[in-house]
Amino acid sequence: MRRTIVSAVTGITLALAGLSFASAGTLEDVKAKGFVQCGVNPSLIGFGVPDEKGVWSGLDVDFCRAVASAIFGDPTKVKYTPLNAKERFTALQSGEIDLLSRNTTWTMSRDTSLGLMFVGVTYYDGQGFMVRKSLGVSSALELSGAKVCAQTGTTTELNLADYFRSHNMPYEVVAFEKNEEVLQAYEAGRCDAYTTDASGLYAERLKLTNPDDHMILPEIISKEPLGPAVRQGDDKWFNVVKWTLFALLDAEELGITKANVDEKKTSDNPEIKRLLGTEGDFGTGVGLTNDWAYNIIKQVGNYGEIFDANVGPSTKLGIARGLNNLWSKGGIQYAPPIR
Amino acid sequence: MASGPSGGTSSPRGVLAVINNPTFRGVIVQLVFVAVLAWFVWDVIDNTARNLQRANIAAGYGFLNRTAGFGIVQTLIDYAETSSYGRAVLVGLLNTLLVAGLGIVVATALGFLVGIARLSRNWLIAKIATAYVEIIRNIPLLLQLFFWYFAVLRAVPGMREKWTFLGVFHLNIAGLHVPRLAFGDGSIFILAAIPVAIAISVFVAHWGKGRLDRTGRKPPVGWISAALIVGLPILVFFIAGRPITFDVPVFNETGPILRRGFQSGTGMTIIPEFVGLVLALSIYTAAYIAEVVRAGIEAVSHGQSEAAASLGLKPGQTLRFVVIPQALRVIIPPLTNQYLNLTKNSSLAVAVAYPDLVSVGGTVLNQTGQAVEMVSIWMLFYLGLSLLTSMVMNYWNRRVALVER
The missing domain is CATH 3.40.190.10 (Periplasmic binding protein-like II)
Known part of the structure; x- marks a missing residue:
């Protein structure tokens, strides 16, 4: 800050x-x-x-x-x-x-x-979601009611809100200042999903303890050139x-x-x-x-x-x-x- | 005899006299200083505005009316994605006030406890208090914040499980879930009963003091007030037909995994970000307050306690009527500093996702790009809040200060 x-x-x-x-x-x-x-x-x-x-x-x-x-x-x-x-x-x-x-x-x-x-x-690029495989979700449209971890100070929060609003799905956003903390909170289980640009999801997934327990959902919810x-x-x-x-x-x-x-x-x-x-x-x-x-x-x-x-x-x-x-x-x- | 009344201001010696007049020179120097300062401030503002315009950066506070579009995890007032940026900033501001207010209360209680414990004659208690102060105040606050937040997160059960205590409090990683008070028709009478009870208590206290002065006997004012403040609203509650009910958090154990756990919109949830932040801020500040309290008590000379004892006051009375009033004179000014520090330190909230003014403002700043405006709002708010705190504390300080004639 x-x-x-x-x-x-x-x-x-x-x-x-x-x-x-x-x-x-x-x-x-x-x-x-x-x-x-x-x-x-x-x-x-x-x-x-x-x-x-x-x-x-x-x-x-x-x-x-x-x-x-x-x-x-x-x-x-x-x-x-x-x-x-x-x-x-x-x-x-x-x-x-x-x-x-x-x-x-x-x-x-x-x-x-x-x-x-x-x-x-x-x-x-485009914004996507990463979730635990154990959640049993295969599409972002099934994320209704999910708690989502994101990074503050980016367009991510806005895209997230737009996507859930346009599909009439309730959600909760937990927004951190730094990516490191977003990832830690996601790994600790504070959130069901982690959202950022898809390229970032692939990169961040590698930092998790067991990358194979997590998957990136197919939906891309925004245009991110x-x-x-x-x-x-x-x-x-x-x-x-x-x-x-x-x-x-x-x-x-x-x-x-x-x-x-x-x-x-x-x-x-x-x-x-x-x-x-x-x-x-x-x-x-x-x-x-x-x-x-x-x-x-x-x-x-x-x-x-x-x-x-x-x-x-x-x-x-x-x-x-x-x-x-x-x-x-x-x-x-x-x-x-x-x- | 050439000088004198006939000299006037036109004569060289008269002019010299005016220039040599220290009051006149003082006024001139101050006027020049104020003028230079005013010019400097105006130049800074004007230059910034022109440079922003030249760099094609939009300026002004009009963006506060535009739709915010992003979500916030904890809101004390109604807020939705369709609300304006101004309302989002207000939500952040209230969240800051909440965390600072609660932090100050908890830090003060803990700080007084530890400060008095440091002076305890019990060796173990005194050493534990010393260790607390030395450990806590020598570790950076941000690290403690991460410690408390992630310690809390890792220690509690996951989102689809819960710990329950006392039957109504449920804890899991999404926060502490408690029943929420739902106010039905007629609740207003119950809420109105509280100030009425307080007003009567004040009256009772006044009467009790008069009684003490006249008869020397102390009526149980404290008990009467407590009974009034608790009893009256309860009485009204039953008379009004029990309009306040509990909205209990709903926990689903079956269904799709994502649907399990506590359902949003039921009960009240205290988010872990808030808990972690209040814990870190109050524990950290309490270490400093403990030192302030210790210094204050030690500043009251031992002779005062001895004199009180020889007058026949009990140790508790000595502390209450002799030591603490004098210690407060030393404690209050540095205590004010600690309150201000706590308020300003609460801006670290963004590190653990608590949506305070800095966190929400940061999102607004990024979405609109209005850096100068947003930073000015931040600064103005923290300045205002700090000045207000100082004002209250200064008032209290004057109340307890030694009146010298």
């Missing part, structure tokens, strides 16, 4: 300072200081979590690395700011971070009244971050991977040539060098590689591509072309 107030007060103080950060241009600032300050989740396996040595990993973390690679050609030029759900927007508004990449749902109110802009969707966000009013920086995401997706579509990017550089395919900077001046147009996308793929890989390495079927989380597959492969991930 204190941290929230501290960051809120910091936000106010910086607002007083006249938002001097925004005026200089985030891209120039980032280039001058030599690293990207990235706001991430400190405790969500597969999206943002540091290991014992302090090395961060996760899909959101890899996106920060991709942005750093695009600018510096070096994925290590990122500094991470661990943020909780309530602090994240203030941290971005105040200029404490350059980029918010913290499993954040893109919604209209956030996009329009918080002074920030979402650049796109890195992960199509998770994506990175930047401050409003800095179009240049917005473009850099946006096109980093598109480059990741285009690279997968064109079959360019971390392993074959060097040999693809000699490809005759004009689309690949434009992406990798051997033809045209697309990189300089966005304020970077022409090999920006080459650097991203070389250092971090394409979108599919990032997904598979962090949350895909071969990881502990074992999440299928589903909606997050490319549009050409049955999903809805689609990026505008580079030309």
